[in-house]
Amino acid sequence: MSTEGTGTDADGLARSCDADPSWMRFGPAAPGLERAEVRLRDCAFEPHRHDVYAIGVTTSGVQTFTYRGERRVCLPGQVHVLHPDETHDGAQGTDEGFGYRILYIAPELVRDALGRRPLPFVPDPVQDPSLTTGIVATLLADIDEPVDDLAAASLTAAVADCLLALSGAAAPRQAPIDVAAVEAVRRHLAERAPEHTSAATLEAIAGCDRWTLARQFRRTYGTSPDRYRVQRRLALARAAIAGGASLARAAADAGFADQSHLTRHFRRTYGFTPARWRDLQAPAVG
Incomplete structure (x- = not known):
């Protein structure tokens, strides 16, 4: 397998992976933006490189990778930042394997969001949890969220500011x-x-x-x-559900992609699914 690929980590994944305990899935993408969730055990990435920034958070296990001539370790909650065109691999640090979520973002988006200033350089590829890296973890909390150009702009600005802060450059x-x-x-x-x-x-x-x-x-x-905008849509959906609309109709009329899209946001905001919230609002009988 070539190590010159410029796509995402799927391009460098060793073909010897055991398919049972290892998997990879991608969320909805946008121009210059891609998100993935990966779980690997008894499986490793061959040396490869991308033409984008790869910014991930380890979610389980111990992740190890060789980067800039050194072996790195990334633990749960830590963030790793890989620069465009930097060769790296990836493997488990323990027998249990590891998992992570990752964002791939085109450098031209970062540069545009920073007013065309030079790309930020993050000297330490592994970053401990902090207010700054927490932004990345939040952005990757739900990779199934659709990304239209409005969401992409907000995401890009947040990531660019995060990279700038981690680089140590003055904001x-x-x-x-x-x-x-x-x-x-x-x-x-x-x-x-x-x-x-x-x-x-x-x-x-x-x-x-x-x-x-x-x-x-x-x-x-x-x-x-x-x-x-999502919060305003949730308010519209709540009012529709309270008025007797079906969950599917409430989701569509409020602007959500579908009922599951409404459910994810509803649970995250109110702590209940829309169905459970509707049932709790029902008057007691007897």
């Missing part, structure tokens, strides 16, 4: 928040929550690029534009 000076512009975006998202509003539409409303908007929106409202 760019934050421009004053254009309160009127950000409020106009918030109002648009609230009034049109079920719609698939594009990042380009919000750029036109705000008068700035999508990455600046994502940062200013978070500084103003404590969340991303995409997440704010």
